[in-house]
Amino acid sequence: MQENHTNKNNFSVKKFLLAIIPSYFFPAIMSWTPGWIMKDQELMNSSYTSIATPSLLATILVYLILWKVQIDQNSLKNRYTRITLMLLVTLSIACLFILLFNFQEFVFNIILSTILGTVITAWNHSAKSKELI
Numbered sequence: 001m002q003e004n005h006t007n008k009n010n011f012s013v014k015k016f017l018l019a020i021i022p023s024y025f026f027p028a029i030m031s032w033t034p035g036w037i038m039k040d041q042e043l044m045n046s047s048y049t050s051i052a053t054p055s056l057l058a059t060i061l062v063y064l065i066l067w068k069v070q071i072d073q074n075s076l077k078n079r080y081t082r083i084t085l086m087l088l089v090t091l092s093i094a095c096l097f098i099l100l101f102n103f104q105e106f107v108f109n110i111i112l113s114t115i116l117g118t119v120i121t122a123w124n125h126s127a128k129s130k131e132l133i
Helices: 013-037 040-070 077-100 104-124
Strands: none
Touching: 013 040, 013 104, 040 077, 040 104, 077 104
């Protein structure tokens, strides 16, 4: 007998774009708007560099790691464990990035944006073969 099973892939280019585009634009808009209202040019410039970019990079990294984990069938079943491991990876990379490029003045922006991008992506995308949560 032939087994009839469908493998619902939780990861695709479309879902990748749907994850990364908001991870850049929402932090950028949410931080640029108060800068515009307060006429704070530094905040407006930081909104798309040191605030939105780390969130984007963290989202891309977490998405690709979860995609690889699904391909290798090494799924992390516990959501909190998955988020913790992803936070350790992305925060380590963010700290290394801060030290290598002397971005100490943007530590708060980079760390907070990295945490947000990581947690949102790891929470919404399962490493198991099922649809988005």
